[in-house]
Amino acid sequence: xxxxxxxxxxxxxxxxxxxxxxxxxxxxxxxxxxxxxxxxxxxxxxxxxxxxxxxxxxxxxxxxxxxxxxxxxxxxxxxxxxxxxxxxxxxxxxxxxxxxxxxxxxxxxxxxxxxxxxxxxxxxxxxxxxxxxxxxxxxxxxxxxxxxxxxxxxxxxxxxxxxxxxxxxxxxxxxxxxxxxxxxxxxxxxxxxxxxxxxxxxxxxxxxxxxxxxxxxxxxxxxxxxxxxxxxxxxxxxxxxxxxxxxxxxxxxxxxxxxxxxxxxxxxxxxxxxxxxxxxxxxxxxxxxxxxxxxxxxxxxxxxxxxxxxxxxxxxxxxxxxxxxxxxxxxxxxxxxxxxxxxxxxxxx
DNA sequence: TATACGTGGAG
DNA sequence: TCTCCAAGTAT
Numbered sequence: 001x002x003x004x005x006x007x008x009x010x011x012x013x014x015x016x017x018x019x020x021x022x023x024x025x026x027x028x029x030x031x032x033x034x035x036x037x038x039x040x041x042x043x044x045x046x047x048x049x050x051x052x053x054x055x056x057x058x059x060x061x062x063x064x065x066x067x068x069x070x071x072x073x074x075x076x077x078x079x080x081x082x083x084x085x086x087x088x089x090x091x092x093x094x095x096x097x098x099x100x101x102x103x104x105x106x107x108x109x110x111x112x113x114x115x116x117x118x119x120x121x122x123x124x125x126x127x128x129x130x131x132x133x134x135x136x137x138x139x140x141x142x143x144x145x146x147x148x149x150x151x152x153x154x155x156x157x158x159x160x161x162x163x164x165x166x167x168x169x170x171x172x173x174x175x176x177x178x179x180x181x182x183x184x185x186x187x188x189x190x191x192x193x194x195x196x197x198x199x200x201x202x203x204x205x206x207x208x209x210x211x212x213x214x215x216x217x218x219x220x221x222x223x224x225x226x227x228x229x230x231x232x233x234x235x236x237x238x239x240x241x242x243x244x245x246x247x248x249x250x251x252x253x254x255x256x257x258x259x260x261x262x263x264x265x266x267x268x269x270x271x272x273x274x275x276x277x278x279x280x281x282x283x284x285x286x287x288x289x290x291x292x293x294x295x296x297x298x299x300x301x302x303x304x305x306x307x308x309x310x311x312x313x314x315x316x317x318x319x320x321x322x323x324x325x326x327x328x329x330x331x332x333x334x335x336x337x338x339x340x341x342x343x344x345x346x347x348x349x
Numbered sequence: 350t351a352t353a354c355g356t357g358g359a360g
Numbered sequence: 361t362c363t364c365c366a367a368g369t370a371t
Contacts, residue, residue, distance in 0.1 A: 043355095087354095138367085225363095254355090
């Protein structure tokens with residue numbers, strides 16, 4: 001067991017803390033709304049990806065009450081491109097719960113926070129300690145990496161979590177617990193990185209077991225991951241008087257609650273024209289590849305212009321499709337649709 | 350406990 | 361090109 005890690009770590013943090021827009025500067029009081037919003041955005045998402053979204057959200061919805069009153073579809077559209085869209089739905093649900101059940105004041109305990117939509121063990125602990133100064137054991141992927149290295153924990157990750165949590169508890173101080181948590185995460189993000197960790201400049205190198213053993217990259221130990229299956233399918237670009245047919249995807253499941261182009265089934269073998277939303281003479285408008293966490297997808301875009309009364313759905317001006325708030329997969333396809341459209345104009349001229 | 354759930358950047 | 365990975369949560 002290493003000596004206490006926190007004095008060295010906090011000294012390092014005082015000098016090297018990252019300057020992040022959601023972080024209160026020394027002497028400032030943290031805003032729980034901004035802490036919460038940033039923590040949700042940062043779930044499985046890089047700081048670089050979050051920055052612009054955080055700026056737009058706080059500009060447009062400066063308080064939890066403002067967000068609680070927002071139209072859910074507009075929030076989903078504003079989240080488009082950030083991924084894991086259940087977060088956006090839970091964001092609205094959480095804001096409304098805080099506004100309506102807590103008078104617009106975030107609970108200041110882990111237990112109270114944990115009861116809100118989209119707030120799990122990590123986020124509850126992070127908000128409780130960063131926004132409210134409570135001592136909490138904060139364990140994210142950074143902390144898992146730092147702690148498994150510090151103690152050379154050989155157990156593979158899922159099974160190691162109780163031990164990681166217990167070890168983190170032993171090194172978490174009573175004072176400045178929020179700074180300690182953020183310092184651990186900054187350390188993991190900038191020094192104790194997954195590959196090529198910068199042990200030479202690490203404030204904890206003297207007490208790090210993996211460093212002493214010379215194999216920090218061996219931690220954390222992870223189980224081998226299964227191969228991602230590959231799926232195929234069709235998507236449809238239907239135009240009617242300059243407008244494109246969009247659908248709202250079901251609330252749950254992949255890209256749940258997001259606007260999208262109509263699609264057919266996604267299967268292991270390429271299915272010809274499944275799920276066309278309307279009867280039309282389809283022209284091929286190109287294809288895209290897209291990688292999800294658990295499978296890759298090849299979609300072929302089928303394009304047509306219809307002159308009859310259109311089917312029910314959301315008809316969006318084609319030349320303003322970029323403003324619809326499509327998730328990245330469909331934004332890629334929409335770019336192909338616009339190209340198809342341009343090509344037709346040229347052909348007609 | 351295991352799986353579903355996005356995306357873009359790094360090496 | 362391709363694999364890994366990022367301030368996880370819900371079920």
